[in-house]
Amino acid sequence: MATTRILEWVGRFYVVLLLGFLYLPIIIMAAMSFNASPFYQLPFEWTTDWYASLWQNDQLIAATWNSIEIAIITTLISTVLGSMASLALYRYEFRGKKVLQALLFPPIAIPWLITGTAMLIFFFGVGIGRGLVAILLGHVALALPYVIVVVSARLQTFAPELEEAARSLGANQWQVTMRVTLPWIMPGVIAGGLFAFAVSFDQFVVSYFLSTPGQTTLPVEIYAAIRKGFTPEINAVSTIIIVVSMALMLLTARFFKFGGEK
Amino acid sequence: MAGVQVANVSRSFGAHKALDNVSIDFADGGFYALLGPSGSGKTTLLRQIAGFDFPDSGRIAIGGESVERVPVEKRRIGMVFQNYALFPNMSVADNVAFGLSVRGEAKATIATEVQRALDLVQLGKLGGRKPHQLSGGQRQRVALARAIVTKPRVLLLDEPLGALDKALRVDMQIELKRIQREIGITTIFVTHDQEEALTMSDRIGILRDGRLVQEGPPEEIYDRPQSEFAATFLGDANIFRGDATGSGIKLPDGTTIAASTGASVPAGAKASCAVRPERIRISTGATKPDPAGANMLTGQVSKRIFAGNNSTYFVDRDGQTLKVIVQNTGAERLAEGQPVVLSWSPGSTVLIAAA
Numbered sequence: 001m002a003t004t005r006i007l008e009w010v011g012r013f014y015v016v017l018l019l020g021f022l023y024l025p026i027i028i029m030a031a032m033s034f035n036a037s038p039f040y041q042l043p044f045e046w047t048t049d050w051y052a053s054l055w056q057n058d059q060l061i062a063a064t065w066n067s068i069e070i071a072i073i074t075t076l077i078s079t080v081l082g083s084m085a086s087l088a089l090y091r092y093e094f095r096g097k098k099v100l101q102a103l104l105f106p107p108i109a110i111p112w113l114i115t116g117t118a119m120l121i122f123f124f125g126v127g128i129g130r131g132l133v134a135i136l137l138g139h140v141a142l143a144l145p146y147v148i149v150v151v152s153a154r155l156q157t158f159a160p161e162l163e164e165a166a167r168s169l170g171a172n173q174w175q176v177t178m179r180v181t182l183p184w185i186m187p188g189v190i191a192g193g194l195f196a197f198a199v200s201f202d203q204f205v206v207s208y209f210l211s212t213p214g215q216t217t218l219p220v221e222i223y224a225a226i227r228k229g230f231t232p233e234i235n236a237v238s239t240i241i242i243v244v245s246m247a248l249m250l251l252t253a254r255f256f257k258f259g260g261e262k
Numbered sequence: 263m264a265g266v267q268v269a270n271v272s273r274s275f276g277a278h279k280a281l282d283n284v285s286i287d288f289a290d291g292g293f294y295a296l297l298g299p300s301g302s303g304k305t306t307l308l309r310q311i312a313g314f315d316f317p318d319s320g321r322i323a324i325g326g327e328s329v330e331r332v333p334v335e336k337r338r339i340g341m342v343f344q345n346y347a348l349f350p351n352m353s354v355a356d357n358v359a360f361g362l363s364v365r366g367e368a369k370a371t372i373a374t375e376v377q378r379a380l381d382l383v384q385l386g387k388l389g390g391r392k393p394h395q396l397s398g399g400q401r402q403r404v405a406l407a408r409a410i411v412t413k414p415r416v417l418l419l420d421e422p423l424g425a426l427d428k429a430l431r432v433d434m435q436i437e438l439k440r441i442q443r444e445i446g447i448t449t450i451f452v453t454h455d456q457e458e459a460l461t462m463s464d465r466i467g468i469l470r471d472g473r474l475v476q477e478g479p480p481e482e483i484y485d486r487p488q489s490e491f492a493a494t495f496l497g498d499a500n501i502f503r504g505d506a507t508g509s510g511i512k513l514p515d516g517t518t519i520a521a522s523t524g525a526s527v528p529a530g531a532k533a534s535c536a537v538r539p540e541r542i543r544i545s546t547g548a549t550k551p552d553p554a555g556a557n558m559l560t561g562q563v564s565k566r567i568f569a570g571n572n573s574t575y576f577v578d579r580d581g582q583t584l585k586v587i588v589q590n591t592g593a594e595r596l597a598e599g600q601p602v603v604l605s606w607s608p609g610s611t612v613l614i615a616a617a
Binding site: 159164165 | 314334341348409
């Protein structure tokens, strides 16, 4: 009995340690965004000045909006294209399907630094150059394989008789997809969309290569700001983003138990 | 409602001939069983009739209209799948409504028809449930209601009772038969369960290796099988092989067996005889003699299996084990090892030409 109790305490301690490892830096950063001293000096003195001055920082706010816009558009485009690709790969047999499927995964493993360089060269070659359009195209390309992997995994659990049953009841291909297949893969589509959003919103390397001084995203802007000199405004904007993205994650997890039955 | 004609249908998958020149006429309003072991082509045939797959050659007609190149969604059929294939994201009522809804029927019409179909399968109060909240038998009924609510021309069932336990299966057999009679729909039913085929259908088609072995009413196939396969696949049979004599066969040891039913085989050709175990009389030889002309063999009881209402005796005779089923009439039971006389009438003996 005593051993069980000790093990229980060790287990608890371990979990606390693990969560501390994950969250401590974030909590300190969030706390410092409310501390009056710009140099992380204690004692702690409550202030919301950094949030107020963040509101005045047009550059940072513009970059934040760019990031949000690009992430949302990337999510929409890559989720729709990726889900359609997964359905096509699931439903049809065609020449070169195996090769195509195999070639979908390596881009995930290629370092973003290299992908970014390649994209920069390519976009200059074809005349797109740098800027928000280039960043968006780059993000969609990065996010697509993730969506296809997640949606295809969900499709593996789909019973093909369901499509057959729907067809036997007179449903055409479109009705079968919209009313039977799509509802089933929806948790996968949402999860794929979250991945796509995260890949885009977190993206620094590829965005850094493809941005220009006026047209940039939040991670690139934060990096630039830190190089010029650190201000707690960065803490403030980071805290806002953490709160919003954690809320989004928890909300999604609440509605969709990924992988399992609803 | 309509009959279904399958004429000279063949279908190959690579080198494998799944269906080899199959022709069957399914009359309007009949209840048909397609019976065969796995890999016999029965499900392939059902999928050709449904329109999930198209034949390489041959013709399929529903209600006189050629459909062999018409896709399933345009054939107006109803189908019940082995694992029911209910839509998990929809309620029972929405599942049943699906076929009417994709056709764009009015909401009020759909509600009335769905309720009527659910009442027919005795699930009138469960429309709001999700499929995962139902028992196996209830899912089966929902699948059936969903298949018939669109008033299809033909109802196709792919081993629909295979996933149910024995008691429930018998209930559902009766239920299915009742519903089929009530709406009078042509029904084609795939099964590997011979008892199910015998008890439920008006006609049975036996398939083997993609070919139709025999087709007819259950009584006819059972009483007059045209092949050893049909004799042993539908029910039990004792098979004797020898040379045809014109009125029966002569076994290698010289014993003759008279047969007055079945095929006519020219004397001298290879042939076999099939006898059902329940048609054979077993005795110790001391009882009153059989009528003249009866077939008679001697042997020794090697095993007896008691099943309450009947007993099965395994009788060894010249290296062959024969099966005899005796009703429990209270008569004296025979012990293992006892020498016995087996007798049966030529009318119970079916002559079969060698394949």
